[in-house]
Amino acid sequence: MRLPTKRPAARTAPLPAEGVVRVGYEPGELPTPRDGVGPNRFDDPRPRTMDRYLIRYAGRSLRGCLLELLAWLRPSPDALLREAQVLDDADSDDEVQAVLVAQEAEAQAIADFLAGREVGLLAVEGLVAVSINDPGLQAELDREPAVRALLDSPEGQAALGGGSKKAHLDEAAVRLSTDLGRDLTRACSLAIRDRDNRPDAIHYRSRHDDTEDCWAIYDHAPVRLIESSLLDPIDPAHRKALVDVAALWDLALPEGWTS
Amino acid sequence: MSRAELVQGALEAAYKRSVSHAAAVKLTYLQETLGRRLTAAALGVKDTRTVQSWAQGGVIRGGDDQEHRIQALFRVTYAVTEVFGPAVAAAFLRGSNPALGGKAPLLVLADEPPADAEERVMRAVDALLEA
Numbered sequence: 001m002r003l004p005t006k007r008p009a010a011r012t013a014p015l016p017a018e019g020v021v022r023v024g025y026e027p028g029e030l031p032t033p034r035d036g037v038g039p040n041r042f043d044d045p046r047p048r049t050m051d052r053y054l055i056r057y058a059g060r061s062l063r064g065c066l067l068e069l070l071a072w073l074r075p076s077p078d079a080l081l082r083e084a085q086v087l088d089d090a091d092s093d094d095e096v097q098a099v100l101v102a103q104e105a106e107a108q109a110i111a112d113f114l115a116g117r118e119v120g121l122l123a124v125e126g127l128v129a130v131s132i133n134d135p136g137l138q139a140e141l142d143r144e145p146a147v148r149a150l151l152d153s154p155e156g157q158a159a160l161g162g163g164s165k166k167a168h169l170d171e172a173a174v175r176l177s178t179d180l181g182r183d184l185t186r187a188c189s190l191a192i193r194d195r196d197n198r199p200d201a202i203h204y205r206s207r208h209d210d211t212e213d214c215w216a217i218y219d220h221a222p223v224r225l226i227e228s229s230l231l232d233p234i235d236p237a238h239r240k241a242l243v244d245v246a247a248l249w250d251l252a253l254p255e256g257w258t259s
Numbered sequence: 260m261s262r263a264e265l266v267q268g269a270l271e272a273a274y275k276r277s278v279s280h281a282a283a284v285k286l287t288y289l290q291e292t293l294g295r296r297l298t299a300a301a302l303g304v305k306d307t308r309t310v311q312s313w314a315q316g317g318v319i320r321g322g323d324d325q326e327h328r329i330q331a332l333f334r335v336t337y338a339v340t341e342v343f344g345p346a347v348a349a350a351f352l353r354g355s356n357p358a359l360g361g362k363a364p365l366l367v368l369a370d371e372p373p374a375d376a377e378e379r380v381m382r383a384v385d386a387l388l389e390a
Contacts, residue, residue: 032263040386072351072354072386072387075350076365078362078363079352079355079363082300083365086304087307088295088307108346113347
């Protein structure tokens with residue numbers, strides 16, 4: 001007979017009193033509603049439902065926001081190799097020139113992607129958040145039917161159960177960077193929203209840097225834009241954040257952003 | 260035009276053009292937008308001359324799968340280019356994409372069955388355009 005165990009209860013995770021940072025074209029606004037399932041980690045998992053909810057994504061720092069925003073830009077060594085293996089009549093023997101052209105293109109991509117975006121500070125006083133990295137919350141979500149169905153699926157078993165063990169919602173599961181991982185965190189998002197105490201936000205650690213705190217804030221949470229300004233290299237804090245991220249991932253910086 | 264309208268318009272135009280334009284038109288656009296080498300790599304082709312010949316009306320080897328791969332690459336490239344420009348489209352194809360488990364869209368399009376690849380990469384495009 002198993003003795004009853006005392007599970008750790010889910011804890012609340014306080015949001016910073018000074019507010020949270022959001023980068024976007026209109027950082028105070030909600031994203032546009034859509035019919036399908038949203039593409040992000042904690043978006044509503046239900047397509048075409050009447051009571052769809054929307055999520056604002058924010059971070060403790062601008063650096064954290066940029067890590068999340070620019071993650072797709074890190075060149076894949078495998079992709080670069082595949083491209084380099086293609087034969088081209090116009091091949092040049094000048095490797096230095098080829099590297100310079102590639103860096104220029106990368107810098108242009110960063111400039112184009114960031115153009116027109118603003119850095120906003122959102123007031124979040126009084127909001128209640130739970131953390132997806134909290135083992136107590138993970139243990140509770142592990143028993144949610146929609147989450148369990150994903151964990152018990154063949155894909156869940158293969159990815160998290162080693163094929164034979166029962167898969168559980170743990171740190172590996174919530175950080176999984178695959179379609180299954182996103183389905184899991186979206187299912188968690190809905191389950192958390194439907195709790196009796198209806199939290200305002202989900203805290204999560206950036207997958208790219210554990211020290212960067214991020215939040216998915218539900219649309220029922222009353223947030224207020226305190227201030228916003230164009231993402232601009234003239235602002236030393238903006239420049240430092242982008243320089244940090246570019247250095248971490250060895251990205252070429254656009255003109256004006258180099259320190 | 261609002262941001263949301265720009266994104267929605269780009270996605271719709273990308274799909275319509277990907278299914279209505281002739282392969283040669285799509286290949287010419289891709290080579291002009293991405294460059295010859297990146298276009299060939301994303302189509303799983305080893306020599307840019309092969310793509311060049313297809314763009315000039317040559318017979319496309321690889322049958323329906325290769326035609327579908329061209330359609331998928333065009334749809335992805337057109338949508339991203341309309342919203343962010345060609346440099347972002349090229350960087351997107353080469354990048355380790357979090358929505359694809361860290362795999363580059365270029366490799367997914369080149370290596371996986373085109374119907375699955377198109378669906379998966381378009382979800383990554385969706386995330387990019389909404390970011």
